[in-house]
Amino acid sequence: DAMVIQNPRYQVTQFGKPVTLSCSQTLNHNVMYWYQQKSSQAPKLLFHYYDKDFNNEADTPDNFQSRRPNTSFCFLDIRSPGLGDAAMYLCATRTSTGLNTEAFFGQGTRLTVV
């Protein structure tokens, strides 16, 4: 059973039209991450939550926002998508307890901007 679920798998949006990507988890992990991955590149961390504490990467554009209403759900909002925002967006979760723990990734949402 999928433990980190991203919806939708594929999303097409218009240039400049706000879009929201969602992520849910059944692991009860307190840490959640959002990554952007473009073709043939490594995943790039956008931001992460440690419980409700939001941690933004310095180079994440203001166009990208996130919400985490509860432990299970996390959303990525792109306020005005540009052509350069077309990418795979990956959500991951991790628990902060223990010495070190693995992260669990969702299948990703492939975003196309037209």
Place this chain on the structure above:
Amino acid sequence: LAKTTQPISMDSYEGQEVNITCSHNNIATNDYITWYQQFPSQGPRFIIQGYKTKVTNEVASLFIPADRKSSTLSLPRVSLSDTAVYYCLATRGGGNKLTFGTGTQLKVEL
């Protein structure tokens, strides 16, 4: 977190052992070395993690020397299905971020 450096690509044949090295000269005392595997159009998947010496699981082995400035992921008897990108990360417990380096594209052929 320590920056990691890996070869961009490697080629191998089915049945061979593959060793992928990773450099992490500035690794901190409380950093672990963690490897992830990623297939096209999928999220990365955890393979193995270690702190020092050797760790082995059903998928791979991880060798980390005493100075911890490098590590080697060893994949025994690879098959075509092992063709993927392999990422080496310096990770830390708690709610810290996970930062991916460039990764190594492994291509396995018949």
